[in-house]
Every structure is written in C-alpha cells, then in structure tokens.
Amino acid sequence: MSSQIHVRIADWQKDKADLRRIRETVFIAEQAVPPELEWDAEDASAVHFLALDGDYAIGAARLLPDGHIGRVSVLKDWRGLKVGDALMNAVIAEAERCGLKQQMLSAQVHASPFYERLGFTIVSGEFLDAGIPHVDMVRHSSQEPV
Template sequence: MSDVVVTTVDWQAGKALRDIRQRVFIDEQQVPEDLEWDAQDEEATHFLLLRAGHPVGTGRLLKDGHIGRIAILPQHRGLGLGERLMRAIMAHAIAKGMRTLLLSAQTHAVPFYQRLGFEVCSDIYLDAGIEHQDMRWSNDTQESDHLPHIEFVSPGRFTIHNPDEEPPAKPDYSDPDMIPITEQNAQEQLIELLDGCLQSVRIFAPEQALWLFNRKAILQACERLIARNPKARIQVLLQEVSNDFLSGHTLLSLARRFPSLCQVRKQHPDLPRQSYAQAMIDQQGFLMLPIARQREGFVRQTSRDQVKRWSDTFDERWNSSQTDPAIRSFLL
C-alpha cells in the first residue's frame, strides 16, 4: 500500500484528527464528549494516517509511553491500516527512547495487540460501558527480529481498537481436526497436503522456515502436483530475499523450471513484517507456523473458513508485491 502515509500532526491544527475521533468514538462508540476530549491532547504526539491523501486514521502517544485514541474510519477497516498505524507509533516511541508502552484495549481487540507484542496486564474492566484490559509492551521481552517493543497504558480510557487481521491462531489441542507439528513431522504433514492438492498452493514467508520449505522432498511434492495438473498454480510470497533462501533446494528452482506455473515474489517493502509462515492448499488445506523460527505449529486438512480468511490477506499482499532483482537474476 504505497498510498498509505503516517505523519505527526499538531493538535491545534489537526481538524482531521478531531473529525475522525468524533465519528469513531462519539458517533459510533457513543462515548460522551466530555470524556473523549481531555487535557492530555495538548501535550500528546498525534498521528494521522492518510490513504491516497485522505485522512482515515488517528492515534496519540503520551510522553510516558501511553498509546491511545487509535481509530480507523469504518470504511477503511480490514485493510491492515490499524497495524500500519500502530507500528508507526511504536517506531516513533522507540526512536524517542521509550522501552515500555501501555494501552487500554477493548477485549475483542486483545489478539490484535498481542500480535504486535503486547501482553495483557490487568483483569477485564468497564470503561465507558465497554470491556477493556490494560496491555503492556516491553522492548526487553521482544525477540530481536520483532519491531521495537512497546509498553502502553492508554492515556484515554475510551480508545477504540480496530484489528485488521486475525492473528496467527494458537494451537488448540482439544480440536480433533488440528494436528500439532514440530520439526520432526512438519515435512510429512506438508507433503500430505501437497499430494492431496488439486490446483493451487499459496506459501507465505518460506524464508523464515527454510528448515521446512527448502527441502528436496517438498519440491518433489510440488513437481508431482504439476505432473498431475498442468494448470496448477503455485504462488510463493517472500518478505525478504535472503542468500540462504537462494541456495539449496529452493522453491526458486521450481519457478525457474516451471515459470508459468510457479511464481515467486517479494511483498511490498512498505508492508509490515510478520513472524509467521504458512501454506494454503486449494480451498481447505492449511499449515501455520505462528512463529516460524520456533519450528512448531499446526496443520488442518480441512479448514475452509481459515483458508478463506488467510487467502484474502495473502491475495492483498500478492497484488502489491514485486519481483525482487535477486529473484530475477536467479531465474535468468
């Protein structure tokens, strides 16, 4: 989404900030006006998210690391803009030397903030009649490849949170349709999915799980699919093109041999990085590694709803993706 920009805005001149908060908090959420507007707005750093030049989202950061008033206009939700806005605020906070961020999340949005590294640090409480929980982000507890760690307690009690994408599901071992996987059985389970594939394979961020995807047996399973169906389509979307991914039994070698059937692209550099890797087979097979480098996750042979949800996210990323120079060089 190259048409998306997040910028800081002066509160006194920020009419667009106030308009968005009026529409989201007061009109939509029914937050009383005397609670929405507070003295902390004068000292806060305010952020405005613009899409194609139009203001569609806002948030604020207090000097003590509290993030609040996160809002995206209704017609622009579900596009990843909330995450884009939060990551910009977090990056700004880290640049200012803040190592802990706090916020007050509506309970339905807790998973969204957990994906960004926040942890719940309170029981459920009511704020303006809406259930909330305090959450904290600490730079000291994040992995080195995550975004700057944030700890946040919402400066305003009526922040609305608009999760844009369902976070990677945590395995529920009571679910009989879910098969837990580790490094020991992941290859076997993925091959079973591929051998049952009829036409389409979508793979996201395999460079984060070379231990699984850069395996000769996986390439052979893809080759068997192509042999079964000369109209098969294999899409591989990378977040980064690493030297390790370019060597060994790589999916790029498959794309070189079958360029009309297997495509490898890199996601747009403006899109945020994710820690998970996944494979979606046809309309129902699903493999997820929530934190790919931990080498564990789950497989579902039949999960139409989950595949539909994640396929939509994949397709959005794919439509804005690029052919990286390193990929082009490899394919020539």
Template sequence: MKQRIRISLPGQTLELRDSQGALLARYAVSTAARGAGEQRGSYQTPRGRHIVRAKIGAGHPANTVFVRRRPTGEIWTPALGAQFPDRDWILTRILWLSGTEPGFNRLGQADTMRRYIYIHGTPEVTTLGQPGSHGCVRMDNGQLIELFDRVAVQTPVNIVEFSLESGAWGDLASAAFPLREQVFIREQGVPVDMELDEFDAVSRHVLARGPDGAPIGTGRLLPDGHIGRLAVLPEWRGKGVGQALIDQLLDEASAAGLSLLVLNAQIQAADFYRRFGFAESGPEFLEAGIPHIQMTRNT
C-alpha cells in the same frame, strides 16, 4: 523473526518491519505511472495483501539485465540505456509478488503473479520517490540487494493507498478530531467529555490519509508511553491502516526513548495488539461502558 513489507503508493516508500512492528529499513520506490489497479493489461500497481512468491537473481552482479526472469548476459550501463531507450529495464534482483486475496489480486484477470508484478532494480537514472513504472515496484539496485538478502519467500507484502504523518495536536487536530468523533462518539457512544481530554495537547499524534488526502485513521502516544485513541474509519478497516498506525506510534516511542508502552485495549481488539508484542497486565474493566483490558509491551 518473520518480517513484513509495506509499500505506500501515495508515499512512494517501501518499509521493512519485523513481526512486532519495529522499523528495519525504509526505501524510496517508484510504482506505476498509471496509478493503482489490479486488472491485467492496466499497467497499474496492484493493491492489497501479497507475498513474495519467488526470489530471483541471487549472486548476480548489480545491474544484471533480466528478461522473463532470466539474465540476458548484459550489464546495464548508461551507454546500453542510450542504445535501447524504450526498454523497460528489470535489473539486479527480482522479488516476484503473488496476491493473497482471491477475486481482488489473485486469480482471473486480476492476478498479480500472472501479471508478472515484481519488486526489481532499476537504472541509476530512474527517479525514485515518484510514480513512473509500468506496474512493478522499482528500487535502487544497492538497496534492493540489501532487501533481497533480508527477506524470505512467503514474506507478507501489503501495498496500500494511504500515507502516514506524525505531529503535535495543534497541527493535526483539525483532521484527527472529526475522525475520532465519528468513530468514538457517534459509532461507539463515548461521551464527548471523555473523548476530549487534557492529554491531547501533550501527546504525539499519528494520522493516516487516503489517496485523496482525506483522514482515514489516527492514534496518539502520551509522554509516559500510553498509546490510545486509535481510530480507523469503517470503510478502511481490514486494509492495514490500524497496523500502520501502531507501527508509526512504535516509531515515535522509539524516538522518544520509551521502554515501556501501555494501552487500554477494547476486548475485541486484544488479539490485534498481541501481534505487536503487547500482553495483558491487568483485569478486565469498563471504560465509557465498553469492556477493556490493560496491555503492556517492553521495547
């Protein structure tokens, strides 16, 4: 089954998931100390959709030193690190990334591959979970070997500027409801008395926050396995936020031991949910004047 990677710059995490959103692994990483950016010479980590263009280093020992993607014959040790304190160490394995969005992270002066942006191993003394690289994505060597062995060339990699959290309505309502109000009530014309209901209080909620901490997306999971109230701000659509929210809701469902998931999809969003393994399970119907269809997934 095809896999995909998501790297969160605010969260400093890398997640490996299967094509239907199941979490396979989560690792701490370190991205650029200078933040996010796509321009050549910026020493920033590029955002957006990428693929693994090449895998380099299979079979070499952990801590093998690479320069220009070739092993130097050195093995990193604390003594070698002390001897060359200013070297930007690329160790163990390399997953060379290539952007897939022309004009943003591919071609011209904003080309991820020609900037030589990698997911690579780093010395054991590197602090992970906080920015510190020169643009690449640094990982623990043992975890990188595990990731390297699990992914193939062409694996999708999305580098995002948002983070996720889960919680009860009492914890997230002040952030989630204004967002739902904007999307459902003002944008889609859903009546207020239909948007707020008694199920919020008993549901698990997920929230996506942008780089400034402002809410950009939300969704909920009812105790009986119903997923709903998925909303993403217009300016954040098409950037993987909805996918990440569903991923997080699937994690919540797995933790709760739910085997059957149900949602009422707006017709234009049905293809989106099919990518997560949901299938139509009922006729089309109207809800708040908007065409919907029920979809289910067995986990």
C-alpha cells in the same frame, strides 16, 4: 495495503479538524463514548498520528509522554486494510525513538488480539471504560539497537 496509505506525525493545532473528525466518528458516533470522556487535557502534550489514504485522513492515534498509546481509531470503510497496523507501527517506532522502552495501552477487549500480534501482553482483568470492556496491555521494546 494500498500504496496510497501512509502514516505521519500530526500537529495537534494544524491537524485538529482531521483528528477530531476521526475520533468523533469512531468513538462518539459509533461507540457512544461521551464527548467529555473523549476530549481531555492530554491531547495538548501528546504526539498525534494520522493515517492517510492519499491526502484524506482515515485513522488516528496518540502517544503520551509516559508511553501510553491511545485513541487508536480507523474509519469503518478502511478497517481490515492494515491501517491499524501501520498506525501502531508508527507509534511504536516513535516511542522507541523517544527512549520509551515500555508502551502501554487500554484496549477494547475485542481488539486485544490485534495488539497481541504487535507484541502487547494483557496485564489486567477486564474493566469498563466509557461503558466498553477494556484490558490494560503492555509492550516491552527489545533492548537490541534497531
């Protein structure tokens, strides 16, 4: 992974343009998710994360107060460079810092092996979300102090 790539907690108000650009590119343009499904009221209360290459935002994710992780997205040119791992490790670390012992997400089926590598387990059958096959996954933090 390039030493230029790093992840930081984002500010929904200040970083909204970057967060929206990444999610619009990945979900709305590439995956044809309807905009009204992509944007919801939960963005305002979520903790957002940005992956950056230098100072250019290339990936995004969010963590909801109940431990749900979502909107994990990396721009196409940066896929395969462990950006998703860096994003997810930052999200998991923040969830644990907040005392969220269980993290949950709905994964696109093709991405489930990626999340399994990070300690998530599939806990549902396949279902369609925005026309894309998904499964629900859960990760339990170890009870050991970090």
